[in-house]
Amino acid sequence: MTGNAVRWTVTAALLAGAASLPVLASAPPVALSPTRAHQGAGATVARRGAVVVPAPVVFHATGAEQSYVVPPGVALLGAVVQGAWGGSVRGVNENGAGLGGLLRVQPRQVLYIEVGRNGRYDGGPTFGGGGAAGLPPPLVMVCKHRPCNGDYASSGGGASDVRTCSLRSPCSPVGSDATRLIVAGGGAGDSGGGNGVSPQCGASPYGGNAVISLLVPGGKHTPAPVPLRVPGGIVVPGLGTFNAVTVTTKRGVTPAAGGSAIPGSGGSQGGCSGVGLRLFGSVAGRRGAGPDGGAGGSAATLPPFHGNRCWTITNSCSDAGPGGGGGGGYTGGGGGATGLDFCTSKSGPCNAAGGGEGGAAGSSFVATSVLAPRPDFAILGTGVPLVRMVPVVEVAVPAAGARYAPGAKLDARWLCVAVDPPSGLGVENCTATVPNGEPISTSPGTHRFTVRGIVPGNKPVSVSVTYSVR
16 A cells, blocks of 8 residues: 555544645636536626525436536535445445535636446446456356346446546546546445355455445444545545455455555455365456456356256356456455355365455545545435535626726625535635625726635635736
8 A cells, every 4th residue: 555644533524634735726617518518507696786606516427427617706616526336236235435525616617527337236347437247157046047136246336526627638648537636436346146155264245335434324333444645635545345444364365455545456265274175266356457446356267066967957056156346436446356166075076166255445535625525424325426516605796807997886796605405515604805795996906806714624715716907
């Protein structure tokens, strides 16, 4: 694992003092096809001078990149980002991360939205970097003329993120991924049983979560992953197979590792012995690759047991199950290994293959430019990955970059959103260079108009717009 460890200070905080991190250097607007843009209505000034902040916009998974154009006048934007869930025979199971924060922005700036898709039972790679489920064994147990529930593995969930450079545009010399502001990692996929019994030697069929908290929904406590400082921000590692925080080998079983500052390694099973049996023969899961989770180990190449005619009678065979896919993230989690396919005893070969191993979650990331970063628990457990964009500070007059005539009579028009209920993001106790409704300066020259307030964590924040008078 690389990067410098950051002390985990409180259960509900991503990083104590993170609200005082440097501000966002806004990127210039990028041209975008109007059919792909989502632009809220611009601020309007009512008859009595009230400013109406544009409504939040929620993005759901579409399997493609989406975009958000910052409405006119908006200077501070809240973002809630929920990663996708890992797949399971039950639909979805392992949680993706939920993160929120505030971004300094420019009116009409374009932000690009990637909403990861949930992992799927017997599924391939998912949008947002979820790793594919491992392939099933050659013969799959049949229940009522169809494969039994749990025979197959599941793919990992994709990460969701907000970035300033499109996946489709070389607007950054170091690539689109380097412009990510908030990344919420995806949960890992569960393994499959194949024709085997339960996983052997202590392996777990369950993938890892990407939840950023000491408390996993449902009341089960789990040790927290330790945040890491990396160039440009903070990374929170994903959890490994069965929510392992560290990768240790026990009885020959090595869990898949969650993504961290680098992609997570794939799980493996070296085999074990006991009660007169020796179990061995597994295909390791794949390491994550960049932001993509690793694929689960494939059981397709493992031979069926050649005893008692089981290679011709499907339900007599005991074949190893495939591994679950890793979750996507800032870096992807590793895929889980297949089960152990071979068994020997004192009397010769035996038929006791085991189920596969779950994958590991992807890591999450918050850029140093993000103000007041925080875990977001409001949408955990819903199984619905999304990105919610919430304008929180609007400066209608003076408009950013505007030019006014000397002596013009203009009253300040600005507004702060104290709390956005779904996200808990907002700015309170706002003041400005000029109180709302009072005249702004229109003397010749360049002017800066600043709104100040308090963000979650009792940290001060300010946003400014400049205008000229000539």
